[in-house]
Amino acid sequence: MSKENRRLIFILGIGFLAALFMVVSSNLVFLENIEYKVTDFKFSRRGIEGEKLEGSQVVIIAIDDQSFAEIPYKYPWPRTYHAKLIENLNKAGAKTITFDILFTEESTIDPAQDDILRDAIAEAGNVVLAGKMDVQVREGFSMVSLLPPIEKLREEAPFGLADTKSDTDGFVRRYILFRDYNENRYFSLGLATLIKHLELEGEYTDWFEETRNGDYVLGGSHLIKKYDTLPSTFINYYGPAYSFKTISFEQVVDDDGFYLLLERDTLKDKIVLVGATVSELHDLFSTPFYIAGGETLTPGVEIHANFIQSVIDQNFISEVNYFVVYVLAFLFALAIAYLIKKSKPWIGVSSAVAIGVVYFFVNIMLFTAANILMNFIAPMGAIGLAFVGCNVYQYFSEEKEKLHIRSVFKHYLAENVVDSVLKDADGLSFGGQRRYLTVVFSDIRAFTTYSEKYTPEEVVSALGEYLTEMVDVILKFGGMLDKFVGDEIMAVFGAPYYMEDHAVRACSTALEMGRSLDRLKEKWAQEGREGFNIGIGINTGDMIVGNLGSEQIFDYTVIGDAVNLGARLEGINKLYQTANKIIISEFTQNEIKDNFVTRELDSVRVKGKKKPVSIFELVGEKDVIVYSEEFLSLYDEGMRLYKNMEWDLAIKEFKKVLKINEDEISNMYIKRCRHFKKKPPARDWDGAFTLTTK
Incomplete structure (x- = not known):
């Protein structure tokens, strides 16, 4: 498997792990809380559904600040007030009356008041009372007990559980439908209200059933969407606190205020919920509209109202199957990983942003337009983690590759050229590319004879000085040192970093190499050592350039007929004793004729080729008279x-x-x-x- 494919598989693995992490950890508390806040944002974007509450069958009778101010008793009030409330509500035509008030203990004022309230309940026949599940933790154990209304009251009216279920962030978003306790099923206060309102009687199994997909059906026609593993539903809040029509408790029990309500048919055929809205009674909760509603807490009685209204309207929130969400998380993460690896950086960034933005808006629109709740965090987290993880891997991989390239090419290229190469190192992958370049070959003349005159150490010293000077010149003009072959030097211009004037640079290099050698010869003469001469051949043409060899061992070099011709031109310097010992081909001549003085030497047909090539002596720069x-x-x-x-x-x-x-x-x-x-x-x-x- 190629190195490129291994890296692709590795980066796809990072994307897969990013998605897997989000899928596995999406139930962590801090991620759940983020998901909850996103859901709250969706509610705020959808806004208040006030038009759906016009003509609502649900009315709230509030134990509010006005009631606390007008009724001359401390709370809890005498139960005769509640009896009076039931009497007046029935006069006003209320169909169902539900108390979100606990009567779990006998009256502390006068036990006879319980009888008065019982009689009012019995006479009305349309009252639903509230109970609760009491949970006490002792020595690490939870003790659950049922707190129903007192016996004389529950003999005359059904009751439902008024408990609320808060999420980990303290907000109430789900509504518990029922609890099974001691082999009995106890419905929530809202569900008990609907049962009374729909006049459902007999065994609950006759009118309350669970569907195959886990939802519930009440009375054969009222669907209740299940949410989560608990027997609960996601509350589709119609708005913030006080979205429902609310009337003060005091106004109903006060005859003057009550008759005004009676005249307007405000309560006729309504489901009336009686509950506290004052902060002193601690029955206020945070809901999704808490921020959007001006940080106003929602009374518990209104939570029941939202549930009841949504059942009546069949206005529920549907949840997208988590399997679909998780599949999307994996698809998004893998797509981003692939694009980061195979595309340019800006495409990878743009794709990740585009996928995230599209999913964000689709997710919001599904909720605001169709009441469809889709997990937000798992796919978005997968997008984010995959983007960060893959880019970090890509960054360190590229840095490692750049270090390797720098360590290799710093011996062949000038530092500034290496920096240019590193900006676009795509061309340095294994394999070759056809490019139009210039190659320079130089060789020491009669080096064997020279070597015989000196000790090996002296030869190595002189050769080292010579090669150092020549390489410095090559790098100075932006060339790449391809290789040393004994005393021969091969350099390439135009690769790996392409320069339009590669032929001009190559010729400038050759002339400067000659001048540098002259300076060395002067130095050696002063030291009592002989010098030597060189021959240089230059050719320009199409060549194959790249990392050539095996996948395990390769070399960045150039090959092709144009390279071979350059080597031949260096060799035939021995036949043409030119002043500068520099021979260029007609192809190089065509590129540099406006920059240098040249003279035609010959037309030669090299061994193995039929077509002749004109060769020229590179005399010097235009302003240098030779x-x-x-x-x-x-x-x-x-x-x-x-x-x-x-x-x-x-x-x-x-x-x-x-x-x-x-x-x-x-x-x-x-x-x-x-x-x-x-x-x-x-x-x-x-x-x-x-x-x-x-």
Whole structure:
């Protein structure tokens, strides 16, 4: 398996683990609390559903501040007030009256008052009372006991459990439907109210059943959506505190205020819930609308009202199956991991942000538009963890790769070029690419003879000085040191960091190498040591560049015919004794002719190739005078005559060149012209000289 594929699998594994972690840990308290807050935000975004409460069948009678101020008794009030309340509510046409007030103990004022209240309940026949489950913790054990209304009251009316269930953050979001205790089932206060309101009688199994998917059906037609593992439902709050029509307790028991209600039919056929809204009675709770509602606590009686209304309206919150949520978490995490590995960094970041934003808005819209509650934290956490984890891995992998690249290329490239390469190291993966580059070969002339004159230590010292100087020059002009082969140097320009002027840089390097060698020779002469000369060959063309070799052991290098030609040009310096000992091909000439002075040397056909290549001497920079204009003009004319096979005229021109300056190339052409005079070339002669050796 390739290194790239191994990294892809590893980064996908990070994405998988990120999703797995969120799936496994989504039930942790702090993550649950975040999920709860997101749910609260969804309620606030949906807003108050006031239009659904218009014509609501539920009305709240509040034990409020007004009642505390007007009724001349400390709470708990005499139970005759509650009896009066029942009497007046029935006069007003209330269909069902539910007390969210506990009558679990006999009256401390006068036991006879319990009888009065009992009689009022019995006469009304539409009252539901409240009980609760009392939980006491002793020595680490929970003791659960039922606290029902006193016997004389519960003989006349059913009761329901008024308990509320808070989440770990203290907010009430779910509604417990029933509790099984001592082989009996006790329904919640809201459910008991609905049972009374719908006039359901007999065994509860006749009118309360559980469906296959875990939901409940009341009275054959009223669906109640189950939430969580408990027999509970998620309360679909219609709004913050006091969203339901609320009337003061005092107004109902006061005859003047009551008759006003009676005239308006305010309570006719209503479900009336009686409960406390004053803070002194500690029956206030935080709900999802707590923040959106101005941080107002919701009375417990209104929690029951929200549940009852949602059953009547069949307005429940549905929950998306967790399997779907977890699948999405894995898909998101794996997709982000893949994109981070296979795409550019900005694409990975954009994709993660896009997936997160889309999921956020879809999640919110499902709730606000369709009352569908979908887990938010698991997929979003998977997105976040996968993004962070994969980027951290990618960062350290890239840093490790960069350290490796730097450690390798610092010996071949200048520091600034290494930095440029590291900005885009994609081209340094295993394998090659076809690119248009320039290659430089240099070799010491007669190095074997030189070596025989000195001890190995002296040879190594001189070679070290020479190679150091040459490499410094190569790096100075942005070249890459490809390799040393004994005393031969191979350098590449345009890779791994591409430069448009690679041919110009290569030629500048060759000229500077010659000047640096001259300085070294002066130094060695002062030290009593001989120097040596070098030959340089330069070619430009398409080459295969990259990490070539096996996947285990490879080398960053260039190969191809263009490279081979560069090596051949370095070798044929021995045949053409040029002043600078630098030969370039016609392909390099085409790239640098505006920057340097050159002169054509020959047209050669290298061994193994049919097509000839024109070669040139790299004379120098435009502003450096090596040959006079007259010298070059006469030489060019001699070359023209030579190609036209005008041997005598060509000899004449080359001799004029020699009068200006001694020139081995001109001498070579004089000899060739004399040879061709005696043995003329074939009629199809193309002017090329065929090399018989490499």
